[in-house]
Amino acid sequence: MEPIFTPALHKQRHQFVIDFVKRNRPRKVVDLGCGECSLLKKLKFHREVEVLVGVDIDGAKLKKCMHGLAPIPTDYLQPTYDQLHIELYQGSVTQNDPRLRGFHLVTSIELIEHLTLPDVERFSEVVFGYMIPAEVIISTPNSEYNPLLPGLRGFRHSDHKFEWTRAEFQSWAVKVSSEYGYEVEFTGVGEAPPGQQERVGYCSQIAVFHRLRGRDGCNILFADDAEDLLSYTLLYTVNYPSLHDNNILRRVLVSEVIYWTEKLKRRWREVRTEERDESIVWCQTAAEGDECFRSSECGAEINRLMEHCGRYMAENQEEEVFGTKGQGKQESCRLQRCVSIPLAVLWTSCPKVSALSGNLSNLRHLLTTDPEVKLSQDGSSLLVDLQEQDLEEEGDHDLEDSGYTEVSQCSYSAAQEEDWEPNV
Numbered sequence: 055m056e057p058i059f060t061p062a063l064h065k066q067r068h069q070f071v072i073d074f075v076k077r078n079r080p081r082k083v084v085d086l087g088c089g090e091c092s093l094l095k096k097l098k099f100h101r102e103v104e105v106l107v108g109v110d111i112d113g114a115k116l117k118k119c120m121h122g123l124a125p126i127p128t129d130y131l132q133p134t135y136d137q138l139h140i141e142l143y144q145g146s147v148t149q150n151d152p153r154l155r156g157f158h159l160v161t162s163i164e165l166i167e168h169l170t171l172p173d174v175e176r177f178s179e180v181v182f183g184y185m186i187p188a189e190v191i192i193s194t195p196n197s198e199y200n201p202l203l204p205g206l207r208g209f210r211h212s213d214h215k216f217e218w219t220r221a222e223f224q225s226w227a228v229k230v231s232s233e234y235g236y237e238v239e240f241t242g243v244g245e246a247p248p249g250q251q252e253r254v255g256y257c258s259q260i261a262v263f264h265r266l267r268g269r270d271g272c273n274i275l276f277a278d279d280a281e282d283l284l285s286y287t288l289l290y291t292v293n294y295p296s297l298h299d300n301n302i303l304r305r306v307l308v309s310e311v312i313y314w315t316e317k318l319k320r321r322w323r324e325v326r327t328e329e330r331d332e333s334i335v336w337c338q339t340a341a342e343g344d345e346c347f348r349s350s351e352c353g354a355e356i357n358r359l360m361e362h363c364g365r366y367m368a369e370n371q372e373e374e375v376f377g378t379k380g381q382g383k384q385e386s387c388r389l390q391r392c393v394s395i396p397l398a399v400l401w402t403s404c405p406k407v408s409a410l411s412g413n414l415s416n417l418r419h420l421l422t423t424d425p426e427v428k429l430s431q432d433g434s435s436l437l438v439d440l441q442e443q444d445l446e447e448e449g450d451h452d453l454e455d456s457g458y459t460e461v462s463q464c465s466y467s468a469a470q471e472e473d474w475e476p477n478v
């Protein structure tokens with residue numbers, strides 16, 4: 055039947071919900087009678103939704119499709135601040151479960167016609183009297199349209215218990231609204247052929263309910279959640295990675311920091327090569343007694359960062375790193391050489407690092423506990439080991455006079471110092 059519509063009728067029903075979600079931005083959404091979870095699978099991409107729940111009586115159906123709701127690799131590789139928690143329950147919409155209270159939007163797409171009329175009454179009590187969402191979308195077949203569906207005899211599906219005319223659906227919806235303090239509007243999807251819309255209406259009729267403020271005198275069940283039975287069975291739950299989770303934030307931050315330090319290291323090697331080719335000049339600024347780095351090709355962010363680092367390293371080499379100006383000591387205490395990058399420089403020069411960490415002390419805090427990251431003793435700088443290949447490419451001949459920091463970890467503690475074995 056459905057192929058007579060473009061897009062297919064079930065897609066139009068789901069698109070109706072998605073458009074509603076885009077407009078109204080509900081944060082907690084539950085789809086009752088979610089079936090193969092196809093609506094949930096679309097809704098999960100609308101990141102204004104933070105909690106997405108599906109309920110269906112058919113547990114086997116849920117188990118078959120539930121893994122399609124899992125995060126995809128991109129969700130892990132590029133997490134955002136969006137949050138999404140998904141749960142799937144096996145249970146009947148005729149029963150209360152306290153976990154389904156407090157939702158902004160409840161959808162029930164082509165479900166009610168699968169219930170007996172007494173169960174439709176229970177469904178009304180559960181949704182409007184117990185769950186009490188801000189908004190409800192219910193769709194059901196419009197039986198007036200059936201004569202236009204080619205080859206149809208009887209109901210549209212063998213499991214349907216009824217199919218209502220527009221008047222029947224609207225009278226049920228208006229009654230429920232007045233009992234439970236909602237207002238309702240009617241629409242639909244699947245337009246009739248030209249000239250017949252008014253006579254037969256939409257193929258799928260839709261009621262959209264909005265909860266009224268001040269529902270005094272309505273049939274609300276003031277149940278105590280704590281005493282309510284958990285009548286549904288939780289089959290699936292997943293938390294999407296979000297930067298609100300400190301572990302995820304730390305992981306993303308550390309990989310960004312490592313990316314920058316690797317870039318810096320590569321640039322450092324290039325500069326060293328250029329330096330040997332006499333394209334870079336180191337000079338002494340007499341006034342400050344400071345070393346600065348000049349290159350005709352400077353200007354890019356990385357060069358700025360290099361310049362900062364070069365200066366910082368030169369400043370700190372004496373006190374923090376070697377503890378003495380003595381060249382002999384420098385040679386004897388070198389165990390493992392590192393490049394030292396001040397966190398302040400990283401923070402101001404790397405936009406993603408500053409955006410992720412918010413402020414410098416948070417950056418320090420997040421990096422302190424990460425095993426992949428080594429900080430200087432006072433926590434102000436990142437220490438990046440020079441790997442074998444860095445040293446091999448460098449050769450040992452010019453490490454001492456570079457002006458960059460090839461620092462030794464010998465500054466960490468006196469006890470460590472005693473164990474040092476010169477490795478050059």
Ligand code: SAH
Nearest residue numbers: 087088089110111112145146147163164168
């Ligand atoms: N909403 C889905 C599926 C509609 S088919 C969609 O738009 O594609 C109706 C679904 O309601 C079926 O998956 C069926 O298992 C479920 N269902 C029937 N009776 C139910 C009940 N009492 N409680 C919960 N789900 C029910």
